Amino acid sequence: MSPLPASLFWERRDTSGSEHALVDARGGLYARGTVLAIDPIPFTCRYELRTEPGWSTAHIDVTAEGAGWVRSVRLELAAGRWRATTAEQGNLDAVLSAAGHAGAGLPGIEDPDQLYGAYDVDLGGSPLTNTLPIRRLGLLKAEAGVSHRISAAWVLVPSLEIVQADQIYTPLGDNRIRYASETFSAELTVDDEGFVVDYPGLARRVQ
Template structure:
């Protein structure tokens, strides 16, 4: 069945875009595509499923470019993440040809490092910020959404284009008026969100594009 909602973001950090088709009535199910020209030109397709509480249950990602392709799957089973990965071709050759460092291997050597992560993230994607925002109710009229109250999270973070999976600490702080401050080890930005918690503007990464009348 066709998914009822389409969202499109234009990248501001590199030439690229993100397009997602989704259903969000009982948790989130989404299929999306990331396109980026750097560090090497690649396409990244993802499928993500959460439970009704917006905690992530499964993520499938496939990235491919000239002479290479990689895939990774994350599944939550009995409270622990199961991570499987595959690769074809030589991403490192393409990276070094373009003056970049070699990539890490796809997947995660020790999935136990991801224990306690209720959310997944995908590098370069604006959609995935919605998962903790909705799971924690940061735009609701609730105690969790009180302006200035910070929430520190452990996230299973998928790097692109390598598809290496790492544990990442992130902080989300609701500011009111549809704004949520996102911070990690290197970044602090104020996300502007719509009423459903989807990012309209993520400074330094992407801005949502809507159809013209």
């Protein structure tokens, strides 16, 4: 495993937790990261992400685990079609139920064709993956106020269920990007490379 040249660290605001990503943004993005959180139950999530040179997602490997369970998913995009490979040990549903939460969906996605037309992956709770559409669409240099609607492959954490999600990114100038989904919006502050510095309500970068 080769060392990577840059390190990013976020402190979660929505729950007790953090994310640490090691990244190489030369010629697209390659990243290895770890997410820690206690909501809805304590878990660790590790991921490896690679994009094409134009910043569309090539693949992401994610493993989430907690007491009594572990799940993994590999999501790949090739020739415009997604493929998901999953594995599961233990019983996440039972752990969630014991903690007073609803059960989780199965890891992966039953019909990957639902993701047709999506070029970005969105890992739940991870500010790193917001960078993918920002860089792919060139939003740091795009006209302010013009919205860009995308379809994303949203990986829910900790279940690793994958769903199609409609999202809107609007550049506002001065390294600010408005992100919106059907039920949520936030004004993100990013650095000159498009990595999130401040995501109100979710995370703040501390390094």
